[in-house]
Amino acid sequence: MPVYNHAKQVYADWGVDTEAAIQRALALPISIHCWQSDDVNGFETHDGTTDSGGIMATGNYPGRSRNGDELRQDYDRVLSLVPGEHRANLHAIYAETGGKPVGRDELELEHFARWIDWAASKKIKLDFNPTYFAHPLAASGYTLSHADPVIQSFWIRHGIVCRTIASGMAQALGGECVINHWIPDGGKDATADRWSPRKRLVEAYDELLNESLVGCTDAVESKLFGLGSEDYVVGSFEFYLSYALSRKVVLCLDMGHFHPTESIADKLSSIMQYQDRLLMHTSRPMRWDSDHVVVYSDDLRAVFTELQRGDALDRAIVALDFFDASINRIGAYVVGIRATRKAILNALLDPTLTLQKLELEGKNAQKLGLMEELKTLPFGAVWDELCSRANVPVGKAWISEMECYEKEVLSSRT
Numbered sequence: 001m002p003v004y005n006h007a008k009q010v011y012a013d014w015g016v017d018t019e020a021a022i023q024r025a026l027a028l029p030i031s032i033h034c035w036q037s038d039d040v041n042g043f044e045t046h047d048g049t050t051d052s053g054g055i056m057a058t059g060n061y062p063g064r065s066r067n068g069d070e071l072r073q074d075y076d077r078v079l080s081l082v083p084g085e086h087r088a089n090l091h092a093i094y095a096e097t098g099g100k101p102v103g104r105d106e107l108e109l110e111h112f113a114r115w116i117d118w119a120a121s122k123k124i125k126l127d128f129n130p131t132y133f134a135h136p137l138a139a140s141g142y143t144l145s146h147a148d149p150v151i152q153s154f155w156i157r158h159g160i161v162c163r164t165i166a167s168g169m170a171q172a173l174g175g176e177c178v179i180n181h182w183i184p185d186g187g188k189d190a191t192a193d194r195w196s197p198r199k200r201l202v203e204a205y206d207e208l209l210n211e212s213l214v215g216c217t218d219a220v221e222s223k224l225f226g227l228g229s230e231d232y233v234v235g236s237f238e239f240y241l242s243y244a245l246s247r248k249v250v251l252c253l254d255m256g257h258f259h260p261t262e263s264i265a266d267k268l269s270s271i272m273q274y275q276d277r278l279l280m281h282t283s284r285p286m287r288w289d290s291d292h293v294v295v296y297s298d299d300l301r302a303v304f305t306e307l308q309r310g311d312a313l314d315r316a317i318v319a320l321d322f323f324d325a326s327i328n329r330i331g332a333y334v335v336g337i338r339a340t341r342k343a344i345l346n347a348l349l350d351p352t353l354t355l356q357k358l359e360l361e362g363k364n365a366q367k368l369g370l371m372e373e374l375k376t377l378p379f380g381a382v383w384d385e386l387c388s389r390a391n392v393p394v395g396k397a398w399i400s401e402m403e404c405y406e407k408e409v410l411s412s413r414t
Helices: 002-013 018-027 068-079 109-122 149-173 195-208 237-247 264-271 298-309 329-348 352-360 364-374 379-389 397-408
Strands: 030-033 086-091 126-129 177-181 216-221 250-254 278-282 284-286 288-292 316-320
Touching: 002 018, 002 379, 018 329, 018 379, 030 068, 030 329, 068 109, 068 329, 086 109, 086 316, 109 126, 109 149, 126 149, 149 177, 149 195, 149 216, 177 316, 195 237, 216 237, 216 278, 237 250, 250 264, 264 298, 278 298, 278 329, 298 329, 298 352, 316 329, 329 379, 329 397, 352 364
Parallel strands: 030 086, 030 316, 086 126, 126 177, 177 216, 216 250, 250 278, 278 316
Antiparallel strands: 284 288
C-alpha cells in the first residue's frame, strides 16, 4: 500500500486519477478464447480430414484439454489467476454432442447446454464463432466463397445455425453474444480470378446475415494472408471494411492479420469515425501470422492508448486470439490476459488531456518530453494494486500456482 500511495500521488501530479483508472480497467470485459487450451482441435466427431483451412498450432507440450470438462477446468484455473471482468469465447467445433456425429449445418443450442450452464455458474457471458475451417468441405481452401453452390450452401447453413445458437446463448445468459465470422478462403499462388470469389462472398454473407436475431452481434474479420492463401485472401481488409460499413455489422481487427510493420493503432481513429463499435483481437505475429502469446508490447500499448485518447474504449469489444502448443497452456493464457489488462490500465493512466493541450498549443517539445517521462512512472505499483483488489496473485506469484496445476492436473492428461 505505501508503494501504491506513492504511485497514486505521482500520477495525481500529472492529473491522472489512479482509483478511477483501476476501477474502469477492471470493468472492461476481455473475451477469453477456448482454443488455446486444446490447440484448436475441438470436440467434433466425424469422418474425414480436419487439418485444412489455414490454422495451425505448433508444439507438443503435454497437458492439452481433450474434452469440455477439461477445458472448463482450465478456464476455472485461468480465471482464478487474472483480474477483471471476462467472457468466454467458443468456436462451433466445441459443441458437445455426446460422441454422435452432427453436421456443422445441423448444430443446435442444446449442443452447447453445458457451456451455458457453466457460464451461468461463473456469471460470465459467452461469445461464439462459426468454424469455417478444419473440415472436408474446406479442403479446397474455399468455404463461403466456394464456386460449387452445394458446398457454399453448406457453409451458409453453418453460419445461419451458428447465429441462431449465438442468439440462444445471449438470451440464456442475458446481454449479447458477439459472433465473429472468419473464413480461410483464398489461393496459394498466382490467382487468376479475384473477382468471382468476392462477389460470391458478398452474396453468401447477405444471405446468412439477412435476419436480425435477438442478442446476436455479428462481426467480420479480415486477414492479410494465411496458410494456403499466401497469394490471395478473399476476405481482405478492404473487403471487410467495405462490407461492415455498407451492411452495418461490426468490423474485427486482429493484430496478427496485417503486415508486421503495419500499425493497427493508426487505423482506429479512421475506422471509428464510421463504425459505432469495433471487435479487437489481441494477438502477436512473429514474422507471419503465427498467433504467438500476447505480451505487454509497444504494439499492444499503442492500440489501447489510441482507443483511450479517442474516448473509444467503451466502443471496443476486446477478445484474445492466440494459440501456442509449445508452452504450458495455462501460462499462455495468463500471460496474454494479464498483458491485455495491463495495456488497458496503462491507457487509462495516460494524461491525454494534458498531452493534447500541449499539441494544440504547438508546444511539441514539451509534449514529447512528457511522453518520455511517462515511460518511467511507477505503473507497476498501480498494476499490483489492481491485482490485489481483484484477489488474484500479485506479481510473479501466479507462476507457482500454474506449476502446481500442471503437477496436479495437466500431467495426468496423456
